[in-house]
Structures are given as C-alpha cells and as structure tokens.
Amino acid sequence: MSLRYLTAGETHGPQLTAIIEGLPSNLELDFEEINFQLQRRQKGHGRGRRMQIETDTATIVGGVRHGRTTGAPVALFVENKDWKHWTTVMNIEPVEGSDETKRRVHRPRPGHADLNGGLKYNLKDLRNVLERSSARETAARVAVGAIARQLLARFGIKVAGHVVSICGVEAAAPNLPIDELIRVTEESPVRVADKAAEQKMIELIDKTKEDGDSIGGIVECIVEGLPVGLGSHVQWDRKLEGRIAQAVVSINAFKGVEFGLGFEAGRRPGSQVHDPILYNEQQGFHRASNNAGGFEGGMTTGEPLVVRGVMKPIPTLYKPLPSVDIDTKEPFTAQVERSDACAVPAASVVLEHAVAWEVAKAFLEKFGGDSIEEIQANLDNYLKQVAAY
Ligand SMILES: Cc1cc2nc3c(=O)[nH]c(=O)nc-3n(C[C@H](O)[C@H](O)[C@H](O)COP(=O)(O)O)c2cc1C
Numbered sequence: 001m002s003l004r005y006l007t008a009g010e011t012h013g014p015q016l017t018a019i020i021e022g023l024p025s026n027l028e029l030d031f032e033e034i035n036f037q038l039q040r041r042q043k044g045h046g047r048g049r050r051m052q053i054e055t056d057t058a059t060i061v062g063g064v065r066h067g068r069t070t071g072a073p074v075a076l077f078v079e080n081k082d083w084k085h086w087t088t089v090m091n092i093e094p095v096e097g098s099d100e101t102k103r104r105v106h107r108p109r110p111g112h113a114d115l116n117g118g119l120k121y122n123l124k125d126l127r128n129v130l131e132r133s134s135a136r137e138t139a140a141r142v143a144v145g146a147i148a149r150q151l152l153a154r155f156g157i158k159v160a161g162h163v164v165s166i167c168g169v170e171a172a173a174p175n176l177p178i179d180e181l182i183r184v185t186e187e188s189p190v191r192v193a194d195k196a197a198e199q200k201m202i203e204l205i206d207k208t209k210e211d212g213d214s215i216g217g218i219v220e221c222i223v224e225g226l227p228v229g230l231g232s233h234v235q236w237d238r239k240l241e242g243r244i245a246q247a248v249v250s251i252n253a254f255k256g257v258e259f260g261l262g263f264e265a266g267r268r269p270g271s272q273v274h275d276p277i278l279y280n281e282q283q284g285f286h287r288a289s290n291n292a293g294g295f296e297g298g299m300t301t302g303e304p305l306v307v308r309g310v311m312k313p314i315p316t317l318y319k320p321l322p323s324v325d326i327d328t329k330e331p332f333t334a335q336v337e338r339s340d341a342c343a344v345p346a347a348s349v350v351l352e353h354a355v356a357w358e359v360a361k362a363f364l365e366k367f368g369g370d371s372i373e374e375i376q377a378n379l380d381n382y383l384k385q386v387a388a389y
C-alpha cells in the first residue's frame with residue numbers, strides 16, 4: 001500500500017484533521033520538531049492578525065505509541081484557536097438570525113475560490129467555499145509533511161526551503177551547504193541569507209499593505225542525500241518530477257513550478273543545459289553540474305533536487321477589485337475578509353513539506369517495507385547494487 005493522506009477541516013472550524021496511511025512501524029517521531037515546522041509556517045512579514053491568534057501544534061491521536069509509529073494509520077489534529085471567535089458563524093445547526101450573524105459572503109473575491117465554488121456546489125453563502133479553500137489547510141499539510149521529513153531524515157535525506165524573490169525583489173542565491181541553509185532559513189523571517197534583500201522585501205510588503213494591495217513571489221526547495229532512481233520513466237504517473245509538480249501547484253496560490261534551470265532551459269542550447277556524466281571510485285557516477293535539478297526521465301539522478309514554485313499575489317485585497325453581488329447580480333466591489341498581504345515566506349515552508357511528502361512516498365515505493373528495519377535493509381541492498389554496477 002502506498003503512502004497517502006487526507007485532510008479535513010475549515011479555517012474557522014474547531015480543528016484541522018489529517019490521517020496518514022502507509023507509514024512503516026518503528027519510526028521514532030520528534031513531536032517538538034513537527035511543532036517547530038508548524039511554527040515556521042506561521043512566521044514571515046506581511047501576514048495578517050490571524051497568525052497572532054494561532055500557536056499551531058499537532059496532536060497525534062492514533063498510530064503512535066511511546067514515540068514510535070506502529071504501522072497503523074497516524075491521525076493528528078491542529079487546533080484553530082480562532083474558532084472560539086467564530087462559533088456562531090460556524091455553527092453547524094441552522095443559525096437563527098440575519099445574514100449578518102452568519103457573516104454571509106455574497107460578493108466573490110477575484111482570485112479566490114469563492115465564485116467557482118459557489119456555482120459548482122450550488123452554495124449561496126460563499127463562506128461555505130472559502131472556509132475550506134483557505135490556506136489554513138496548509139497547516140495540516142505541513143504537519144503531515146513534517147512526519148515525511150522525519151522519515152527521510154532517518155535515511156540521511158535533508159530538506160531545505162528559502163525565498164528566491166518577492167514581487168521582483170530578488171535575494172542573492174544562498175550558495176550554502178544544506179545544513180547551513182537550513183540553519184539560516186530557520187532564523188530569518190523571509191528565509192534568505194541576504195539581509196539587504198530582506199530589508200527591501202519588508203519595506204515593499206509594508207508599502208503594499210498600506211496601499212491595500214497584495215504581492216506574491218518565488219520560493220525554492222532543495223533536497224539532498226537522495227539515492228539515484230526514485231520515481232520511474234516507465235509510466236507517466238510514476239515520473240517523480242510530475243508528481244512533485246502536482247503537489248507544488250496544489251498549494252494555495254501556487255501557479256507554476258520549475259526544476260533546476262527550469263524555463264531558462266528553453267532559451268539555451270543543449271550543450272549549456274545537460275549535465276555531463278563523471279565517474280570516480282569514491283563518488284561513483286555523478287554530474288559536473290545540476291541544471292536538471294536532480295531529475296532525468298522522471299527519476300532522481302542522486303544530485304540535489306531543486307524545485308521552485310511561484311505564488312501569485314494574495315487574492316483578498318483591502319482595496320477590493322470589481323466583482324458582482326451573487327444575489328442582485330449588480331456590480332459591487334469584492335468582499336473583504338481579514339487577510340495576509342504577503343505569505344511568501346510561509347509558502348516556502350509549505351513547499352518544503354509538500355516536496356518532502358512526495359519524496360517520502362517515492363522512497364517507500366522503492367524501498368517499502370512494513371518496518372524501518374526492513375526499509376533500511378532494502379536500501380542497503382540497493383545501494384550495494386548501485387555501487388557494484
Ligand atoms: C500560506 C498561505 C497564506 C495565504 N493567505 C491568504 C490570505 O490571507 N488571503 C487570501 O485571500 N488568500 C490567501 N492565500 C491564497 C489563497 O488561499 C488561494 O489563492 C485560494 O485558495 C485560491 O486558490 P488558487 O490561488 O490556488 O487558485 C494564502 C496562501 C498561502 C499558501
């Protein structure tokens with residue numbers, strides 16, 4: 001059975017819930033580390049007041065005993081502290097009273113899921129759409145991804161993420177060893193080592209907020225320590241690059257993905273794109289460069305994965321765009337809900353965990369076993385085979 005998960009829960013409901021199926025037994029979990037990753041997702045300049053209300057922590061309620069997985073489904077939840085302010089609005093029983101009491105949403109925000117969701121599910125209160133389409137759900141995804149990340153770490157695979165640019169303000173390429181990049185990005189609110197760029201980004205976010213506008217940006221995730229051959233060329237839906245692309249673009253507001261050189265590869269000849277193959281006793285087969293971003297033929301090359309995602313500007317604008325009232329069909333400006341002006345640093349943390357999940361899934365497909373020990377034996381055996389090739 002391959003690794004899978006589902007999440008449930010609304011942004012202003014009591015909690016977000018996740019169930020993970022297919023984890024091996026005997027994986028020791030560091031609960032503090034899961035919560036640390038959740039707290040990283042809450043940080044960064046430009047977020048709205050909601051992040052001051054929440055202190056995200058994951059409570060594990062199934063599949064773990066004495067700090068280790070048992071092989072049973074892992075169930076967890078992340079509480080929404082804000083729920084206590086929304087109990088009337090979110091009451092699942094019919095609420096007596098006016099639309100005002102229900103905080104009904106009827107003027108859809110361009111860029112959000114409001115209008116499509118309302119039309120598709122025949123919902124006249126667009127809150128029923130926004131409650132689930134909110135990126136609050138990414139807290140559950142980070143909790144799930146943090147467990148996948150610990151599985152990978154158990155086998156020496158490390159994941160880092162950082163902000164490449166915010167609305168055109170570029171950070172210098174970090175060019176740091178992965179442990180150092182992880183350390184720096186754990187400290188910096190915009191997750192770059194480039195303090196000058198960070199200051200410019202902060203000023204731009206403040207100005208954007210003042211103007212009632214919003215901005216997006218580009219984030220990057222790097223994974224190191226992978227064996228060659230995760231994923232497969234033999235069937236379209238087994239190509240790991242494609243699976244990661246789906247995971248990345250599924251993150252709220254992510255509109256594109258690149259690997260390695262990415263779109264730049266379309267502007268260069270092959271001689272300046274493909275990574276020459278080298279061999280020596282110590283490293284085995286390896287590459288002179290990593291323009292491919294760690295993939296060829298939908299399989300890992302053994303070089304670091306380099307995955308970039310682009311986040312569009314946040315849809316909710318305090319100076320709202322034109323919209324149409326779904327009741328009257330009259331032109332109106334879009335509804336304003338409390339909102340972030342920029343969530344790019346948080347999005348870099350979500351990216352890390354979305355990528356970690358897909359990599360862990362492919363890792364278990366390749367080396368799958370019911371316990372950590374069985375997986376270790378399978379991995380060791382494969383690495384021996386590759387070394388002797
Ligand atoms: C970390 C994070 C925080 C976000 N915060 C907001 C927000 O405060 N307000 C908002 O309108 N959209 C926010 N978004 C984006 C919306 O959730 C997203 O645009 C919406 O679900 C529509 O989906 P789509 O943009 O993927 O098409 C956020 C996204 C992320 C990743």
Ligand SMILES: C=C(O[C@@H]1CC(C(=O)O)=C[C@@H](OP(=O)(O)O)[C@H]1O)C(=O)O
Nearest residue numbers: 048050133134135136139337338339340
């Ligand atoms: C709650 C989170 O992000 C939310 C994502 C979001 C949206 O529309 O996507 C809208 C805002 O919700 P609220 O109106 O409750 O402040 C953000 O705060 C979170 O990241 O944990």
